[in-house]
Amino acid sequence: MQNKGLVRVFAILFGLVCIYQLSYTYLTYTKEKEAENYAQQKFPGEDASKLREMAERNYLDSIGKDPIFAGITYNDAKDKELNKGLDLKGGINVILQISVKDILKGLSNNSKDPAFNQALLATDELQKNSQNSYIEDFFTEFEKIPDAKLASPDIFANKNLSDDISFDMTNDQVKPVLTRKIDESITSAFEVLRKRIDKFGVTQPNIQRLGETGRILVELPGAKDVDRVKKLLQSTAQLEFWDVxxxxxxxxxxxxxxxxxxxxxxxxxxxxxxxxxxxxxxxxxxxxxxxxxxxxxxxxxxxxxxxxxxxxxxxxxxxxxxxxxxxxxxxxxxxxxxxxxxxxxxxxxxxxxxxxxxxxxxxxxxxxxxxxxxxxxxxxxxxxxxxxELSGGVITDARQEYNQVGQVTVTMQMDGKGAKAWEEMTGRASTNRSQIAIVLDNVVYSAPGVSTGPISGGRSEITGNFSIEEGQDLANVLRAGKLPASADIIQSEVVGPSLGQEAIDSGIMSFAIALVLILVWMVFYYGKAGIFADVALVVNILFIFGVLAGLKAVLTLPGIAGIVLTIGMSVDANVLIFERIKEELTKGKSQVDAIKDGFNNALSSILDANITTGLTGLILLFFGTGPIKGFATTLLIGILTSLFTAIFITRLFIDGYGKNGKELAFSTGMTKNLFSNINVDFLGKRKIAYIISGVVIVVGLGSLFTQGLDQGVDFVGGRSYTVRFAKDVAPTEIENKLTGVFGSAQAKTLGANNQLKITTKYKVNETGEAVDAEIANKLYTTLQPYLGGDISYDEFANGDEDKQIGIMSSMKVGPTIADDIKQAAFWSVLGSLIVVFLYILLRFRRWQFSLGAVAAVFHDVLLVLGVFSLTWKFMPFNMEIDQAFIAAILTVIGYSLNDTVVVFDRIREFFGEHTNWPLAKNVNAALNSTLSRTLNTSLTTLLVLGAIFIFAAPLRGFMFSLIIGVLVGTYSSLFIATPVMYDTVKKVGLKTKVKKEEVTA
Known part of the structure; x- marks a missing residue:
């Protein structure tokens, strides 16, 4: 390896940077632990969780600006700590749909025009299964109405829009104006929500617009008062003018x-x-x-x-x-x-x-x-x-401008009714030398005085010590009052803080056990070389967490699973390298040459395998949302850091150990000759494998068509609740009682036997606080006999933190967004298959290799779906098909391709080395030579997944799909991908002799 010194320096510097980034998390943790202990001592009672919470907050506020270490304060550290997702910290995640319909009505002055209202009704119906934005579907439906004109005086060619829309404009000319006006209104609504969230006071809130759909994502980590948050987000903006x-x-x-x-x-x-x-x-x-x-x-x-x-x-x-x-x-x-x-x-x-x-x-x-x-x-x-006396509905326009001396000002224009009321208010304020407050959501944005007498005409200029941004914000606020639009929660997820802490505990437990298993296995199998691989693995973990902290990425429970899975898969690179070195030593090469050639020969397989997995990770990152993005982020970071540590860090240790002539064994006494003389006729057994796979797939498809899958609320809409009881409960009994109340309901054990995941599609098409409250009340009334003790509705609905009883988390998905999620899932799976087919075609230059790989992937996906369809009704854990399951399917695709590409790489290599061998002999020899690596990687990955499956109860369904995927992926790379490639190659009469440059490409 060239430039060892440069690699060593880079590794040390990168490691120090990662430690520096993680130090903020450590400092934050220590201070928050101090605050927790202080609050516990001050309010030790069992029913004092709210008092302890307030005491913690006050303690942290009081020390927020005090230096902790090297001038770093708690507030500084909090801003730079490793962010935890809602499933680890607790909190609220919602997607709001700003009603474009309300905005259109406002722009039309609530027009009664039959064509306009007919188009709105048709658009409402079309939106249930449409992937277009509301305004696009509205234009489509409006165009279907004969002779309908958007620029009609009864619709949009009204007094309020007279500066933008005239009577003689065509529909095509009006459309961009309406699109712009709607975007401005959504931007104003976004600003209003952002201000409200800032006022709410949670740490590290996240609010962002989702494309041009009028949807706004809001994440409030640590928020606990669900009702307050919903009211905060959904109440219509109230812009008012008051005397003060x-x-x-x-x-x-x-x-x-x-x-x-x-x-x-x-x-x-x-x-x-x-x-x-x-x-x-x-x-x-x-x-x-x-x-x-x-x-x-x-x-x-x-x-x-x-x-x-x-x-x-x-x-x-x-x-x-x-x-x-x-x-x-x-x-x-x-x-x-x-x-x-x-x-x-x-x-x-x-x-x-x-x-x-x-x-x-x-x-x-x-x-x-x-x-x-x-x-x-x-x-x-x-x-x-x-x-x-005056509300924001009278404002027709507001803009940030500059006055004659260059100061930032905000001008606003009111309609006739507003102008008259404004003249009276300003006249009174001028006489009394008083001010008029501009108030939005009970927050005073400005309280200008009036010194020039009554202001007539409805046009005013507000001056003050505004920055440009503040002036723009105030203009946005003033415009927001003009077009009030409702904000419906179309998707929500609420996670209680205790459930988040349990997720952290189970995640750390699974992480620690998986790590220990891997470290022990590598030493057991590879001896001293395994110790070097373990050191590289620990460095890899440091890099992953350091990069996550540096990028301010959000760590979620699926993200922890992604890290743990990365640990299992990163071992694959070391296994590939060590197995190749062992082969070179068997050929009689010196240790120095064997190590050099082993690393060089393994590099192609390592890159191919990680690139295919990385491609599926990128697709998951692009199409996924929330925790699934966290899984994809950690998986992609892990792939990059694994490559670096396996190829460079491990090499540094191995070269350093052997530079003085020391012999390094790449096996132990128990594993020295393991898999060394295996000669299995894989191709001879391919017809049996075809039959077995065919039968299992047919049975699985039969189950899919008859009893289907347990589709989660992500895909069909509905509400789900994680409810904890005082004692163990029978899911079937609870399910029967809830079905009698809601018409249809499901209850599944989630983790412990006193915790259920309850799902219902009751009133799935209805939104609003009233419906949410109705369902929660019905749930409380039905479950009250099982809750134990005297628990109130409020304690049940918000999850009593002291008694650990009630709704610990909840999720709601509207049918419209559920359809969008399902579409995104379909395209993500299809996209990954297309990308992988093209990559393998480009890499191996034979369509037969691509066909074999894609056939194996289809085989694996169908088997996993079949197993889920056959078992979901009686498995003791949740097996819903949701976004997490799609992440699992894409991971299975990546893992299967990882295995398949390594095998194909060896087959291509054997084609070049043994040009006179028959095709079948080349393929079988390649499969046997990679068997040690295949089984080793599969075993380590299964150890990791098994640890998560046992200790991370909320992820059992997710892990179960991955375990099945690893098993069938290992099988398919040997008995499906390679045989399909072999049969298609043989069918077209391809010779095994391949040009040398084509093999090494």
């Missing part, structure tokens, strides 16, 4: 509220010392009569006080800054204290302190400022009905 109080008008109330709360706390402290607070306190001189002076003293003392036994001022201790005289900002508090501050303001006793004129006041927080830890509080002049 000045700071001096509302601050006397704040002062009185603090006094009241302080007195209550002092009374409570007098009765029991256990209720003493740990908040930093400030001594108050209650004898002062000058309110302003008292407030200033309180704020100053709160900043300087370090005496934990001093008096507490509940409100003033949280105030960071007081608002200015005549301004709309009442005060500012730290972002972390907002929830506590709100609880004080919403206390009924505190609200009772408001004057009669202020009794309808609404408190709202300002828009968070980038790089600031503080938010401003505003007091909105509410009314009895809590309805704004």
């Amino acid at each position: 109080y000045k700071a001096e008008e509302i601050f006397p109330f704040i002062f009185a509220a603090n006094t009241l709360l302080k007195e209550e706390m002092e009374k409570k402290e007098a009765t029991t010392s256990e209720d003493a607070t740990e908040v930093d306190a400030a001594q108050v001189d209650s004898t002062k009569t000058d309110e302003d002076a008292a407030i200033d003293d309180l704020l100053a003392d709160a900043e300087d006080s370090t005496d934990l036994d001093a008096q507490v001022n509940p409100i003033f201790d949280l105030i960071a800054n007081q608002g200015g005289q005549g301004g709309p900002v009442i005060l500012s508090v730290n972002k972390n204290d907002v929830e506590e501050f709100e609880s004080y303001l919403n206390d009924p006793k505190v609200r009772a302190l408001l004057s009669p004129e202020q009794r309808y006041v609404r408190f709202a927080w300002g828009k968070p400022v980038k790089d600031s830890d503080f938010v401003d509080l505003y007091a909105i002049k509410g009314n009895r009905n809590n309805e704004p």
